[in-house]
Amino acid sequence: MSDLTPDEAFLTLYSDLAREGPGAAADLGWALSVAATPAEARICDAGCGSGADTVTLAKERPRAKIDAVDKTAQFVDAARKRTAPFGARVRVWQGDMAQLDGPYDLIWCAGAIYFLGVTQGLQAWRSALAPNGVVAFSEPCMLPRPSDAARAFWSVEYPQITDMAGIRARVAAAGYRVLGENLQIGAAWENYYLPMERRIASLRPDASSTLAAALDTAEAEIARWRAAPSEIAYALMVVAPGLSAPDD
Ligand SMILES: C[S@@+](CC[C@H](N)C(=O)[O-])C[C@H]1O[C@@H](n2cnc3c(N)ncnc32)[C@H](O)[C@@H]1O
Incomplete structure:
Protein backbone atom coordinates (compact mmCIF):
# COMPACT_ATOMS: atom_id res chain seq x y z
CA MET A 1 0.00 0.00 0.00
CA SER A 2 1.36 3.46 -0.86
CA ASP A 3 2.21 5.85 1.97
CA LEU A 4 0.00 8.80 2.87
CA THR A 5 0.69 12.21 1.37
CA PRO A 6 1.75 14.87 3.91
CA ASP A 7 -1.74 16.42 3.65
CA GLU A 8 -3.38 13.06 4.33
CA ALA A 9 -1.05 12.48 7.28
CA PHE A 10 -1.97 15.93 8.68
CA LEU A 11 -5.67 15.17 8.38
CA THR A 12 -5.22 11.71 9.93
CA LEU A 13 -3.70 13.35 12.99
CA TYR A 14 -6.16 16.25 13.22
CA SER A 15 -9.37 14.38 12.40
CA ASP A 16 -11.35 13.34 15.47
CA LEU A 17 -9.71 15.96 17.68
CA ALA A 18 -12.17 17.91 19.83
CA ARG A 19 -10.82 21.11 18.33
CA GLU A 20 -8.14 22.20 15.86
CA GLY A 21 -6.67 25.06 17.85
CA PRO A 22 -6.54 26.43 21.41
CA GLY A 23 -9.84 27.54 22.91
CA SER A 33 -21.08 38.97 26.90
CA VAL A 34 -18.56 41.69 25.93
CA ALA A 35 -20.06 41.74 22.43
CA ALA A 36 -23.58 41.92 23.96
CA THR A 37 -24.67 39.37 21.37
CA PRO A 38 -28.49 39.31 21.41
CA ALA A 39 -30.53 36.13 21.96
CA GLU A 40 -31.74 35.97 18.36
CA ALA A 41 -28.41 36.93 16.84
CA ARG A 42 -27.10 35.90 13.45
CA ILE A 43 -23.65 34.47 14.13
CA CYS A 44 -20.89 33.13 11.90
CA ASP A 45 -18.14 30.79 13.14
CA ALA A 46 -15.41 31.63 10.59
CA GLY A 47 -12.78 28.90 10.20
CA CYS A 48 -14.94 26.63 12.38
CA GLY A 49 -12.74 23.53 12.05
CA SER A 50 -14.64 20.50 13.35
CA GLY A 51 -17.16 22.76 15.06
CA ALA A 52 -16.22 22.78 18.77
CA ASP A 53 -17.15 26.45 19.10
CA THR A 54 -20.13 26.15 16.73
CA VAL A 55 -21.65 23.75 19.27
CA THR A 56 -20.88 26.13 22.15
CA LEU A 57 -22.40 29.06 20.24
CA ALA A 58 -25.55 27.01 19.56
CA LYS A 59 -25.84 26.13 23.26
CA GLU A 60 -25.05 29.63 24.55
CA ARG A 61 -27.52 31.29 22.17
CA PRO A 62 -30.33 28.73 21.72
CA ARG A 63 -32.45 31.09 19.59
CA ALA A 64 -29.61 32.33 17.37
CA LYS A 65 -29.10 31.40 13.72
CA ILE A 66 -25.56 30.13 13.32
CA ASP A 77 -18.11 16.95 7.63
CA ALA A 78 -17.18 16.62 11.31
CA ALA A 79 -18.80 19.97 12.19
CA ARG A 80 -21.99 18.99 10.35
CA LYS A 81 -22.23 15.77 12.35
CA ARG A 82 -21.60 17.53 15.67
CA THR A 83 -24.17 20.26 15.01
CA ALA A 84 -26.89 18.05 13.48
CA PRO A 85 -28.82 17.93 16.81
CA PHE A 86 -29.43 21.69 16.53
CA GLY A 87 -31.36 21.31 13.26
CA ALA A 88 -31.72 23.95 10.57
CA ARG A 89 -30.70 26.92 12.73
CA VAL A 90 -27.06 25.77 12.38
CA ARG A 91 -25.72 25.67 8.84
CA VAL A 92 -22.18 24.46 8.04
CA TRP A 93 -20.55 24.75 4.64
CA GLN A 94 -17.21 24.43 2.92
CA GLY A 95 -15.95 27.76 1.67
CA ASP A 96 -13.68 30.75 2.06
CA MET A 97 -14.18 32.72 5.28
CA ALA A 98 -12.82 35.82 3.49
CA GLN A 99 -16.04 35.88 1.46
CA LEU A 100 -18.88 36.06 3.97
CA ASP A 101 -22.28 37.48 3.01
CA GLY A 102 -23.95 38.18 6.34
CA PRO A 103 -25.42 40.22 7.79
CA TYR A 104 -24.03 38.96 11.11
CA ASP A 105 -24.36 40.37 14.60
CA LEU A 106 -21.23 38.42 15.54
CA ILE A 107 -18.41 36.93 13.51
CA TRP A 108 -16.48 34.57 15.77
CA CYS A 109 -13.06 33.40 14.58
CA ALA A 110 -10.98 31.19 16.90
CA GLY A 111 -7.38 30.69 15.88
CA ALA A 112 -7.97 31.25 12.18
CA ILE A 113 -7.83 34.98 11.35
CA TYR A 114 -4.05 34.66 10.95
CA PHE A 115 -4.68 32.86 7.67
CA LEU A 116 -6.03 36.17 6.33
CA GLY A 117 -4.06 38.59 8.52
CA VAL A 118 -5.84 40.51 11.29
CA THR A 119 -6.20 43.75 9.34
CA GLN A 120 -7.13 42.03 6.08
CA GLY A 121 -9.62 39.71 7.78
CA LEU A 122 -11.39 42.53 9.62
CA GLN A 123 -11.55 44.56 6.41
CA ALA A 124 -12.98 41.59 4.51
CA TRP A 125 -15.70 41.09 7.14
CA ARG A 126 -16.78 44.73 7.37
CA SER A 127 -19.51 44.40 4.74
CA ALA A 128 -20.80 41.16 6.31
CA LEU A 129 -21.52 42.82 9.67
CA ALA A 130 -25.01 43.98 10.61
CA PRO A 131 -25.36 47.49 12.05
CA SER A 155 9.71 31.32 16.02
CA VAL A 156 8.53 27.97 14.69
CA GLU A 157 4.75 28.33 15.04
CA TYR A 158 4.17 31.95 14.07
CA PRO A 159 7.18 34.13 13.31
CA GLN A 160 4.85 37.05 12.40
CA ILE A 161 3.68 37.21 16.03
CA THR A 162 3.33 40.61 17.67
CA ASP A 163 2.42 41.77 21.17
CA MET A 164 -0.88 43.21 22.43
CA ALA A 165 0.03 46.70 21.23
CA GLY A 166 0.81 45.27 17.79
CA ILE A 167 -2.54 43.45 17.64
CA ARG A 168 -4.36 46.65 18.65
CA ALA A 169 -2.51 48.47 15.86
CA ARG A 170 -3.60 45.82 13.32
CA VAL A 171 -7.20 46.23 14.54
CA ALA A 172 -7.00 50.03 14.26
CA ALA A 173 -5.49 49.76 10.75
CA ALA A 174 -8.67 47.97 9.67
CA GLY A 175 -10.80 50.84 11.02
CA TYR A 176 -12.06 48.94 14.07
CA ARG A 177 -11.99 49.72 17.79
CA VAL A 178 -11.41 47.34 20.70
CA LEU A 179 -14.43 46.62 22.94
CA GLY A 180 -12.63 44.09 25.12
CA GLU A 181 -9.46 42.02 25.26
CA ASN A 182 -8.41 38.98 27.21
CA LEU A 183 -5.59 36.45 27.21
CA GLN A 184 -5.95 32.71 26.67
CA ILE A 185 -3.18 30.89 28.51
CA GLY A 186 -3.08 27.40 29.97
CA ALA A 187 -6.55 25.80 29.86
CA ALA A 188 -7.32 26.80 26.26
CA TRP A 189 -4.02 25.27 25.15
CA GLU A 190 -4.52 22.11 27.22
CA ASN A 191 -7.90 21.67 25.49
CA TYR A 192 -5.97 21.47 22.23
CA TYR A 193 -2.74 19.71 23.10
CA LEU A 194 -3.85 17.05 25.61
CA PRO A 195 -6.29 15.32 23.21
CA MET A 196 -3.62 15.65 20.51
CA GLU A 197 -1.11 13.81 22.72
CA ARG A 198 -3.60 10.96 23.18
CA ARG A 199 -4.25 10.85 19.43
CA ILE A 200 -0.51 10.71 18.70
CA ALA A 201 -0.11 7.81 21.14
CA SER A 202 -2.96 5.88 19.51
CA LEU A 203 -1.64 6.42 15.96
CA ARG A 204 2.06 5.83 16.70
CA PRO A 205 2.15 1.99 16.70
CA ASP A 206 0.88 1.57 13.11
CA ALA A 207 2.16 4.85 11.66
CA ASP A 216 7.04 13.84 15.29
CA THR A 217 6.32 17.43 14.19
CA ALA A 218 3.25 17.63 16.44
CA GLU A 219 5.14 16.12 19.38
CA ALA A 220 7.92 18.66 18.96
CA GLU A 221 5.35 21.47 18.99
CA ILE A 222 3.79 20.15 22.20
CA ALA A 223 7.24 19.83 23.80
CA SER A 230 2.45 30.14 31.18
CA GLU A 231 3.91 32.33 28.42
CA ILE A 232 2.19 30.93 25.35
CA ALA A 233 -0.90 33.04 24.77
CA TYR A 234 -3.64 33.96 22.39
CA ALA A 235 -5.17 37.39 22.67
CA LEU A 236 -8.95 37.19 22.50
CA MET A 237 -10.15 40.44 20.97
CA VAL A 238 -13.72 41.76 20.72
CA VAL A 239 -13.78 44.56 18.15
CA ALA A 240 -16.27 46.65 16.20
CA PRO A 241 -16.04 48.99 13.21
CA GLY A 242 -15.40 52.63 14.02
CA LEU A 243 -12.87 54.76 15.76
CA SER A 244 -12.20 54.74 19.49
CA ALA A 245 -13.17 57.78 21.50
CA PRO A 246 -10.05 59.97 22.03
CA ASP A 247 -9.86 59.15 25.76
CA ASP A 248 -10.30 55.35 25.29
C1 LIG B 1 -6.31 26.38 13.82
S1 LIG B 1 -7.77 25.83 13.04
C2 LIG B 1 -9.02 26.42 14.18
C3 LIG B 1 -10.35 25.73 13.98
C4 LIG B 1 -11.44 26.08 14.98
N1 LIG B 1 -11.80 27.48 14.95
C5 LIG B 1 -11.03 25.68 16.37
O1 LIG B 1 -10.71 26.55 17.18
O2 LIG B 1 -11.05 24.47 16.63
C6 LIG B 1 -7.92 26.96 11.67
C7 LIG B 1 -9.03 26.59 10.71
O3 LIG B 1 -9.14 27.62 9.72
C8 LIG B 1 -9.50 27.00 8.49
N2 LIG B 1 -9.20 27.95 7.42
C9 LIG B 1 -8.00 28.48 7.06
N3 LIG B 1 -8.15 29.38 6.06
C10 LIG B 1 -9.47 29.42 5.77
C11 LIG B 1 -10.26 30.16 4.84
N4 LIG B 1 -9.72 31.06 3.99
N5 LIG B 1 -11.59 29.95 4.82
C12 LIG B 1 -12.17 29.06 5.66
N6 LIG B 1 -11.47 28.32 6.56
C13 LIG B 1 -10.15 28.51 6.63
C14 LIG B 1 -8.69 25.70 8.50
O4 LIG B 1 -9.23 24.75 7.60
C15 LIG B 1 -8.81 25.28 9.96
O5 LIG B 1 -9.92 24.45 10.17
Missing part, protein backbone atom coordinates in the same frame (compact mmCIF):
# COMPACT_ATOMS: atom_id res chain seq x y z
CA ALA A 24 -12.24 27.21 25.81
CA ALA A 25 -16.01 27.50 26.13
CA ALA A 26 -15.64 29.96 29.04
CA ASP A 27 -13.66 32.36 26.83
CA LEU A 28 -16.33 32.20 24.16
CA GLY A 29 -18.92 33.00 26.86
CA TRP A 30 -16.83 36.02 27.89
CA ALA A 31 -16.70 37.24 24.27
CA LEU A 32 -20.47 36.85 23.84
CA ASP A 67 -23.51 29.73 10.16
CA ALA A 68 -20.15 27.98 10.20
CA VAL A 69 -17.63 27.90 7.37
CA ASP A 70 -14.32 26.15 6.87
CA LYS A 71 -12.22 25.46 3.81
CA THR A 72 -11.31 21.89 4.81
CA ALA A 73 -13.86 19.27 3.71
CA GLN A 74 -13.04 16.77 6.49
CA PHE A 75 -13.57 19.40 9.19
CA VAL A 76 -16.82 20.54 7.58
CA ASN A 132 -23.77 47.21 15.54
CA GLY A 133 -22.18 43.93 14.47
CA VAL A 134 -19.05 42.79 16.30
CA VAL A 135 -16.08 40.54 15.49
CA ALA A 136 -14.40 38.38 18.15
CA PHE A 137 -11.18 36.62 17.25
CA SER A 138 -8.13 35.02 18.82
CA GLU A 139 -4.62 35.70 17.64
CA PRO A 140 -1.15 34.68 18.89
CA CYS A 141 0.19 37.28 21.32
CA MET A 142 3.77 37.66 22.57
CA LEU A 143 3.72 38.47 26.27
CA PRO A 144 6.12 41.04 27.76
CA ARG A 145 9.72 39.91 28.43
CA PRO A 146 9.42 36.48 26.76
CA SER A 147 11.81 33.73 27.81
CA ASP A 148 14.00 31.96 25.27
CA ALA A 149 11.55 29.03 25.42
CA ALA A 150 8.59 31.27 24.50
CA ARG A 151 10.57 32.83 21.66
CA ALA A 152 11.54 29.36 20.45
CA PHE A 153 7.89 28.25 20.37
CA TRP A 154 6.73 31.23 18.34
CA SER A 208 3.57 4.86 8.13
CA SER A 209 6.73 6.90 7.60
CA THR A 210 4.83 10.00 6.43
CA LEU A 211 2.39 9.77 9.31
CA ALA A 212 5.28 9.19 11.76
CA ALA A 213 6.90 12.40 10.48
CA ALA A 214 3.65 14.32 11.09
CA LEU A 215 3.42 12.85 14.61
CA ARG A 224 8.02 23.46 22.95
CA TRP A 225 4.69 24.52 24.51
CA ARG A 226 5.43 22.47 27.64
CA ALA A 227 8.70 24.39 28.02
CA ALA A 228 6.80 27.66 28.59
CA PRO A 229 3.04 27.02 29.06
